[in-house]
Amino acid sequence: MGLTVKSSYALRALYELANFHYNGIKRVSINDLSKKQKIPKDFLEKIFSELREHGIVDSVRGRYGGYALTKNPKDLKLSEVIYVLDKPFQSYECVITGKCETLGSDCAVGYVWKMVNTVLMKELSKITLADLLEIGKKLELMGGNTVEEKINNADERGS
Template sequence: MGLTVKSSYALRALYELALFHKNGIERVSINELSTKQKIPKDFLEKIFSELREYGVVDSVRGRYGGYALSKDPKKLKLSEVIYILDKPFQSYECVITGKCETLGSDCAVGYIWKKVNAILMQELSKITLADLIELGEKLELMGGNTVEEKINNIDEWRS
């Protein structure tokens, strides 16, 4: 119904793929992505199969094959990946159609999910894969030992 580990794994793998691309490496094996990001290989293969179907990545089989980004990281919005893989909040008909055909709790809950979905996707549509790479590079430079410390440090740095 909402965001899942599937989209989290996808964003982590796409992040890694974009880093390779930035460093001049065209194609990366699913094994390497799986190992680097500690994502189960079989699951990552399924995720990339879906992303390939929607033109986010492409693949070449064989010894020198692997996966590559089909889109420029500056043009790939995180919302696009989330919509492809998770179809957030699509269990409510009113989120899909915009029409409320039920009354009471279903309609009220559907309304809330529709609002949450709109806000979430609006924010995710402002962030590209290139933005994610830039943020990751900044976080690498920040002091702190935990993710929370690094995020607090970058938030202080940004203000």
């Protein structure tokens, strides 16, 4: 229906994979990603299986195997990942067809879901995995233990 923990886990794992990528490590095991981001390994394997099917990551088995990004982090938009895993709002027929089965084109609820889906995907298409890494670096510098504290610290500094 909307965004799920599946997408959140995927973005966290891809963030980590990109971090390894920028540090010269091209292939990373599911175990390392799972431990680093505290994501259940079995669930992460399923997520990465879907991402592999859609060409976002690839994998090599064996001692020197692991997962790697198929694109440069600058070229991977968050919307691609979200759409593959969650297909936001696509369970609503009106979002897919643009018309409510019951009320036709006069359905206000269908209009709102379509609008929300469009805005969400438009905004996510502006953010790349590289942007996410940059945000992560900035958050490390902000101080505070929670995202809210970091935002408040940034607001107080005027950044």
